[in-house]
Amino acid sequence: MNKGKKEHKNYIYGIYSHEDNFLNAIDSIRSNGVEIDDAYSPFPVHGIDEKLGLEETQLHTAGFVLGLTGTFTALGVITWISFINYPTIFGGKPFWGLPAFVPIIFELTILMAAVGMFFVYIKRNELFPGKIPLMVDERTTDDKFALAFGTDDMSSDNVDKIKGLLQSSGAEEVHTKSFE
Amino acid sequence: MAHHNTISHDPQKENFTFGGGLKKMSIIFIILGIIGMVWAYFGHTENHHSRFWSNFLLNTYYFNGIAISAVFLVAAHSIGYGGWQTILKRVFESFGYFVFITVIFFLIIVIGMWLDWHSLYHHWTHAPETDTIVGDKKAFLNKNMFSFIVIFFSALWMFGVVLMRRHSLNEDNAKDPIKHNQTAKYKSAAYIVIFGVTTSIFSWVAIMSLDPHWYSTLFGWYNFASYMCAFLSFAILIVTYLKYKGHLVNVTESHLHNLSLFLFGFSVFYTYLWFSQFMLIWYGNIPEDTMYFVKRFNVPLFKVLFFVTFIINFIFPFLFFLRRNAKRNFWIMNIAAVILIFGHYLDFYLMVMPEPNAISEHASHDDHHASLNNVLSASAKIENEKTVLDSASNDAVKVSTDVVVDHKDHSHEAASSHSKHGNSTTLASFGIIEIFIFLGFIGLFIYTVMTVLSKNRIVPPTSNPFFKESLNHNY
Numbered sequence: 001m002n003k004g005k006k007e008h009k010n011y012i013y014g015i016y017s018h019e020d021n022f023l024n025a026i027d028s029i030r031s032n033g034v035e036i037d038d039a040y041s042p043f044p045v046h047g048i049d050e051k052l053g054l055e056e057t058q059l060h061t062a063g064f065v066l067g068l069t070g071t072f073t074a075l076g077v078i079t080w081i082s083f084i085n086y087p088t089i090f091g092g093k094p095f096w097g098l099p100a101f102v103p104i105i106f107e108l109t110i111l112m113a114a115v116g117m118f119f120v121y122i123k124r125n126e127l128f129p130g131k132i133p134l135m136v137d138e139r140t141t142d143d144k145f146a147l148a149f150g151t152d153d154m155s156s157d158n159v160d161k162i163k164g165l166l167q168s169s170g171a172e173e174v175h176t177k178s179f180e
Numbered sequence: 181m182a183h184h185n186t187i188s189h190d191p192q193k194e195n196f197t198f199g200g201g202l203k204k205m206s207i208i209f210i211i212l213g214i215i216g217m218v219w220a221y222f223g224h225t226e227n228h229h230s231r232f233w234s235n236f237l238l239n240t241y242y243f244n245g246i247a248i249s250a251v252f253l254v255a256a257h258s259i260g261y262g263g264w265q266t267i268l269k270r271v272f273e274s275f276g277y278f279v280f281i282t283v284i285f286f287l288i289i290v291i292g293m294w295l296d297w298h299s300l301y302h303h304w305t306h307a308p309e310t311d312t313i314v315g316d317k318k319a320f321l322n323k324n325m326f327s328f329i330v331i332f333f334s335a336l337w338m339f340g341v342v343l344m345r346r347h348s349l350n351e352d353n354a355k356d357p358i359k360h361n362q363t364a365k366y367k368s369a370a371y372i373v374i375f376g377v378t379t380s381i382f383s384w385v386a387i388m389s390l391d392p393h394w395y396s397t398l399f400g401w402y403n404f405a406s407y408m409c410a411f412l413s414f415a416i417l418i419v420t421y422l423k424y425k426g427h428l429v430n431v432t433e434s435h436l437h438n439l440s441l442f443l444f445g446f447s448v449f450y451t452y453l454w455f456s457q458f459m460l461i462w463y464g465n466i467p468e469d470t471m472y473f474v475k476r477f478n479v480p481l482f483k484v485l486f487f488v489t490f491i492i493n494f495i496f497p498f499l500f501f502l503r504r505n506a507k508r509n510f511w512i513m514n515i516a517a518v519i520l521i522f523g524h525y526l527d528f529y530l531m532v533m534p535e536p537n538a539i540s541e542h543a544s545h546d547d548h549h550a551s552l553n554n555v556l557s558a559s560a561k562i563e564n565e566k567t568v569l570d571s572a573s574n575d576a577v578k579v580s581t582d583v584v585v586d587h588k589d590h591s592h593e594a595a596s597s598h599s600k601h602g603n604s605t606t607l608a609s610f611g612i613i614e615i616f617i618f619l620g621f622i623g624l625f626i627y628t629v630m631t632v633l634s635k636n637r638i639v640p641p642t643s644n645p646f647f648k649e650s651l652n653h654n655y
Contacts, residue, residue: 064502091465099459 008037008150010178012162013136014171015144019045022145025169026051029147032165038148040140062120063113070112074105136177151176194637196427198630206623206630213620220613227539230607233298234536235614237289239621241386242528244282245379245407246414246625248337250275251344252375253411253442255368263649264438267430267639271418273348274632275411276341278625283334290327300536301326304392313468314392321389329385333378340371349636357643379404387528390535394472396457403531405450409493410524412443413517418629420510427638433508434654440507443520444497451494454527475534479606482534485526492523525618529610537608 016022023045029036036052078101082088087095122128135141136148149162166174220232250272257265265272292298293305304321307314314321347360347367354360380400388399396402416439422428461469476482497520506512640647 060504091463093463099455099462102455102459 006037006150007134008152008179010151010176011037011134011136011148012151012159012166012174012176013040013146013148014166014169015137015139015146015173015175016170017144017172019145021170022147023048023051025147025166025171028169029165034149034162034165036147037150038134038136040136040146040148042141042143042145059117059121059124063117066116066120067109067113069116070109071105073112074108075101078104134179137175147171148177194427194639196422196425196630196634196638198634202421202626202630206627209619209623210627211620212616213618213623216613216616216620220617224607224613226607227537228297228299230299230536231609231613233289233292233300234532234608235617236285237300237386237536238528238532239617240282240285240289241532242407242410242525243278243621243625244286244337245403246411247276247278247282248341248375248379249404249408249411250415251341251371252408253415254344254348255371255375258364258368259372261646263646264435264653266644266646266650267428268415268419268435268650270348270636270638270640271422271428271633272415273341273345274629275414276337276345277632278628279334279337279341281624281628283338286330286334290330293323293326298536301389303535304389307392317392321392326385326389329381333382336374336378340374343367344371348640351644352637352641354643357641358645361645387531390532391472391475393468396461396472398453398457402450402453402457405446405453406493406524406527408446409443409450410521412439412446413520413524414625415439416443416513416517417521418626420514422638423510430639430651432654433510435650436510436513437504437507437655438653440501440513443517444501444507447493447497447501447520450524451490451498454490454493476530479534479608481606481608481610482530485530485610489523489526489530492519493527496520496523521622529614533608534606537606539605539607 014025016025019041022039022041026036026039026048030051030053039048039052041048079096083096089095090100093100126133137144137146140146147166151159151162154162163174217232217236220235221229224231254265254269254272256262257269289298289300293301304314304317305323309315344367347364351357351360383400383403384395387403388395416436419428419431419436419439423431458473461473476486497516500512500516501507506516642648
């Protein structure tokens with residue numbers, strides 16, 4: 001997922017009714033050396049990211065960098081305002097009174113980290129408005145699970161192989177879907 | 181009773197015998213502590229043996245806080261249905277039994293106050309008639325009230341700790357484990373109320389009253405955050421020890437992760453309060469508030485420790501625990517826990533030490549007023565300079581810079597004139613005596629906790645409704 005998910009035009013997918021079958025199917029398919037393009041589930045499934053072989057999210061790194069950006073932005077701006085551009089005395093404090101800056105630095109750190117992570121998350125997961133999600137089967141929003149494979153770059157032999165894998169892994173139905 | 185639990189459970193590992201290296205270590209620590217105390221008592225007799233008594237109060241207060249906040253964590257989880265700590269809760273409950281030791285030490289301090297053995301609270305027990313600030317607080321700050329609060333609160337803590345522990349142990353033979361577990365929340369709720377009210381009031385009475393002229397409205401919270409951090413550090417150390425010895429086999433990195441998260445969170449919370457107290461006083465610049473920090477900044481030792489405390493208790497844990505991998509590593513967390521226990525000791529050191537170790541109560545009173553006058557005259561000077569600033573509008577920036585330089589000179593003058601007194605009026609130092617007494621209390625604490633722990637099964641029975649949740653805790 002970190003490398004960016006490629007969107008295919010044609011998909012082949014298998015439908016599962018039970019969470020355990022779904023998780024076992026992921027194991028059995030990946031043990032054949034086939035990578036799964038997408039997994040659909042009506043609810044978050046515990047431990048599925050390890051099973052799918054996804055790398056750990058880098059969202060926290062983004063948060064740390066964005067937080068540091070906030071820290072130094074706040075420190076820089078407040079220093080420029082109260083020390084360089086318009087030094088003013090407040091209560092006999094030094095112009096560069098660090099303790100008084102800390103709340104501002106703190107707030108901007110939080111603000112930049114939180115808002116920045118929000119946008120990073122939205123962008124990485126493509127959840128922004130106007131995005132039409134690729135939904136192979138609408139039943140996955142209700143009570144079914146699905147494993148999908150993009151078939152744009154595959155030969156028909158490979159498609160048949162995946163079809164066989166899906167069926168042998170316990171898929172109740174195997175369908176194809178084309179997006180325009 | 182039939183268990184449907186499939187997870188294998190080694191009954192051999194559920195009873196812990198206290199012995200071996202840890203027992204030897206804690207006994208050596210206790211001996212070192214006794215040596216330190218004797219040395220402090222007979223080697224430093226100045227000011228009613230103030231070096232001994234201030235160390236005694238400091239460590240008693242610190243470890244008392246650790247003991248009662250351990251049971252608070254169990255109570256808070258019990259009331260909020262926090263299941264993950266179920267297999268660890270008996271370890272935390274046994275921490276609470278240290279209040280049976282600290283109550284003795286607090287009683288010694290109370291008796292010492294009546295018999296004039298020490299001068300810890302001489303600021304208000306021997307206040308001159310002219311001291312109206314202490315006079316206004318007489319209704320609360322008097323020997324009777326102090327004795328009552330110490331005895332009553334200690335009784336409440338002992339009652340609460342035993343209440344929680346008994347309930348937990350009765351689970352072994354409970355006929356209806358679910359109903360038994362449900363009743364735990366009423367006892368937990370009672371304990372949380374006891375804890376919340378007593379810790380706050382006790383911090384005013386035991387520590388803040390060392391300087392009755394000064395007060396901080398967030399002092400109770402600040403103390404709570406500090407010994408909560410210390411407790412979590414001890415919890416990490418002792419849980420790791422038990423796991424290393426082959427007990428608590430089901431405790432995983434995920435349980436450690438939760439403890440580390442709490443430690444991280446409380447470290448940040450501690451810093452929030454530490455800084456809020458400092459910044460508001462610094463910004464408000466009201467002489468009677470500022471005196472607290474003037475006393476700490478004018479003695480080089482205290483000033484160094486003030487910043488060391490900040491680095492150890494905030495910058496270190498913040499950057500160190502930020503990564504998930506660090507929170508899940510037993511080695512890293514144990515090193516961090518040892519450093520944080522010391523860091524929070526230093527925090528209490530700075531709260532306690534400056535006052536009782538002032539050379540004598542009269543001298544320190546004079547000192548107090550003298551430096552107050554210095555600060556007042558310095559701020560009066562600044563007021564005058566400000567008027568100059570208003571009239572000279574042509575080159576406002578230049579003039580205002582002058583004023584600041586001037587202000588610095590004055591405050592420096594005031595500070596240096598004070599530090600001449602400050603250096604000579606404190607008997608406090610940080611040496612081998614402090615370290616020995618601190619180690620002695622650590623040894624006594626570990627000895628007590630481990631002895632209590634070894635009396636019963638260290639893991640609740642599998643019939644506990646949260647047991648499986650705790651076993652499967654994983655993220």
